[in-house]
Amino acid sequence: MSKLDENERWKSKMLLTEHVEQYEQQHLPHPGKIITAEERTMLRDCILLPYMETMVQKSIAEIEYSTHILKRLYLAAGQYILEQIMKDLYRLRRELKQRNIRILTEEQSDLVVYHYFYCRGYKERFGMTRDVMKAEISIRLTRYIAEAGELLKKGST
Template sequence: MSKLDGNERWKSKMLMTEHVQHYEQKQGEEVRKMITVEERTMVRDLILLPYMETMVSKSLKEIEFSGSILKRAFGIAGQAIQERIMQDTYRLQKELKQHNIRVLADEQEEFLVYYKIFCRGYQERFGLTRDVMRTEISLRLTKYTAELGAVLKEYLKS
């Protein structure tokens, strides 16, 4: 931001074309450095995926020690979902690295979890409430389960 921004006196003054172009170019560069909505969604997903992987791992251990007749089928399904979560984590890490974005855990409060996002020279603090995390994790696990169910149905049809 220059010293002249916000100074009403300079609005009526004539500017040379190259100065205007330089100013607009600088403003465009600043906007490109900021994190986009799509990138923010990728960051959120990257934050949630390790929690999901932990939940699926715990469920797999519970299934392993259960006396259920279908424990083998549940275990295979759980492992397939766990593998998909790991693939998505790897893909998101790779994409964010290409976009020059890093995510680091910052701090945890009672109901909030904060992360630091380093995006193309800027630093931002990103927070998620535990309720939002639970909801998003539930939605994502439902999506993974539905995808697995669709694959199984397709297999049974053939």
């Protein structure tokens, strides 16, 4: 911000349109620096996938110590789902890095979990309620389980 921005006398002065355009180009955020809807979705998924990974790892650990008859099947399915989650997480992190987006820290306030991130030089905050996180995780896990079920069906025929 320059000294002229605060000075009220300069607001009444006439400016040439090219000067106004130059000023706006220098001081307004560029469209390329603002995060897009697609990038927000990628950011959300990149935040949720580590939670999902932890959940699946805990389930696998519980199954390993169980005496269930289908223990090997459940372990194989759990390992497959865990591999898919890790592949997706790796792909998302690589894509966000290419787009110059970094996730920084997590902060919890009441029922909302906030994540700070840098998007092409701008620091922003992304928040999700715990209910939204649970619903999104449930939807994503259902997709992974359905995919594993399809592979199982193909293998049996």
